[in-house]
Amino acid sequence: MTRGLNNSGIPLRKINNFQIAMNIESLIRENIKALHSYCSARHEFSGEAKIFLDANENAFGSPIPGNYNRYPDPMQTALKEKLSTQLSIASDQVFLGNGSDEAIDILIRIFCRPARDKVIICPPTYGIYETCAGINDIAVIKISLDGSFQPDTDNILKQSARLIFICTPNNPTGNIIDRSKIELLLKHFPGIVVIDEAYIHYSSQHSYVHELAIYPNLVVLQTLSKAWGMAGLRLGMAFASRELIAYMNKVKHPYNINTVTQQLALQALDNGESVGIWVNTTKEQRNWLHEQLTSLPFVRKVYPSETNFIFVEMANAPVVYQLLLAKGIVTRLREDHLRITVGTSVENHLLINELKNLLM
Numbered sequence: 001m002t003r004g005l006n007n008s009g010i011p012l013r014k015i016n017n018f019q020i021a022m023n024i025e026s027l028i029r030e031n032i033k034a035l036h037s038y039c040s041a042r043h044e045f046s047g048e049a050k051i052f053l054d055a056n057e058n059a060f061g062s063p064i065p066g067n068y069n070r071y072p073d074p075m076q077t078a079l080k081e082k083l084s085t086q087l088s089i090a091s092d093q094v095f096l097g098n099g100s101d102e103a104i105d106i107l108i109r110i111f112c113r114p115a116r117d118k119v120i121i122c123p124p125t126y127g128i129y130e131t132c133a134g135i136n137d138i139a140v141i142k143i144s145l146d147g148s149f150q151p152d153t154d155n156i157l158k159q160s161a162r163l164i165f166i167c168t169p170n171n172p173t174g175n176i177i178d179r180s181k182i183e184l185l186l187k188h189f190p191g192i193v194v195i196d197e198a199y200i201h202y203s204s205q206h207s208y209v210h211e212l213a214i215y216p217n218l219v220v221l222q223t224l225s226k227a228w229g230m231a232g233l234r235l236g237m238a239f240a241s242r243e244l245i246a247y248m249n250k251v252k253h254p255y256n257i258n259t260v261t262q263q264l265a266l267q268a269l270d271n272g273e274s275v276g277i278w279v280n281t282t283k284e285q286r287n288w289l290h291e292q293l294t295s296l297p298f299v300r301k302v303y304p305s306e307t308n309f310i311f312v313e314m315a316n317a318p319v320v321y322q323l324l325l326a327k328g329i330v331t332r333l334r335e336d337h338l339r340i341t342v343g344t345s346v347e348n349h350l351l352i353n354e355l356k357n358l359l360m
């Protein structure tokens with residue numbers, strides 16, 4: 001595939017024998033490039049000191065134990081170094097956000113000019129991509145996944161957009177996106193390819209983190225909210241080239257990750273022994289739920305899952321959803337499907353019992 005210029009007029013450059021639009025600079029909004037970002041007090045001074053009289057903090061303390069009277073490290077240095085070691089990635093290729101949702105919002109804001117640029121999503125998929133685009137007045141091109149829940153790459157490559165969001169394993173369908181499709185997009189899509197790996201720990205897929213050196217237009221998202229069991233903390237991660245991460249840092253709020261989150265995330269990362277055990281238990285429970293759900297007569301299809309949830313197509317899904325709610329069990333309704341999170345063994349048994357009771 002040879003194209004001199006893509007639809008947005010961005011010059012292509014040859015890399016590894018592939019023609020791809022790799023010039024990240026040319027995709028960044030002009031106002032973001034020109035921006036002099038606010039330099040916080042704690043950013044301006046990061047050396048050793050005895051007395052801090054630079055940030056108008058309360059010098060006496062906080063009403064509760066802990067040094068919460070001091071602003072947090074704006075660049076989250078310790079946490080990034082820990083992640084850098086654990087994931088074998090340079091710490092300046094890591095962006096930390098208040099959940100991955102913050103990273104999604106910032107990516108849209110640095111690459112997409114309001115009321116002009118577009119992003120591509122492949123429904124059914126995670127809802128936040130469209131919401132963030134809408135808030136920023138960015139049009140969303142929706143190119144639905146095909147019958148096997150794979151992206152229609154031919155159609156995608158005909159579009160002109162700044163960003164594409166690919167969620168793999170995908171929420172809510174639970175499947176992984178074929179590597180060949182993703183590689184095609186990474187090589188030929190003339191914008192940024194964001195790969196959301198929120199559920200990577202539950203899947204057989206290798207993380208794309210290790211491919212950042214090959215694809216300058218790649219951004220990988222991960223989170224502590226799922227397998228790591230820290231959804232309440234709000235810590236999401238984006239991994240990309242140094243250049244791209246530097247732009248994300250330029251745009252983020254100076255103290256976007258609070259002190260408590262930084263401290264607890266460091267502790268969690270040092271105490272991850274349970275994560276692998278939970279992942280294995282989740283997979284066992286997922287298999288059990290899959291079998292049980294398949295045997296219910298009103299269930300039309302239980303989709304194979306590489307995540308901690310199961311996507312189930314059934315007759316009268318809205319009714320089943322309401323009846324489960326009445327029993328105190330909350331699932332997620334997606335048109336004629338339920339997306340059911342894998343719970344503990346006790347929770348999963350209660351769910352299946354209630355579903356069986358519906359038959360009587």
Ligand SMILES: *Cc1c(COP(=O)(O)O)cnc(C)c1O
Binds near residue numbers: 226231
């Ligand atoms: C849960 C989830 C996330 C995580 O979002 P956080 O803001 O980090 O909690 C990201 N992407 C997808 C697809 C998800 O399902």
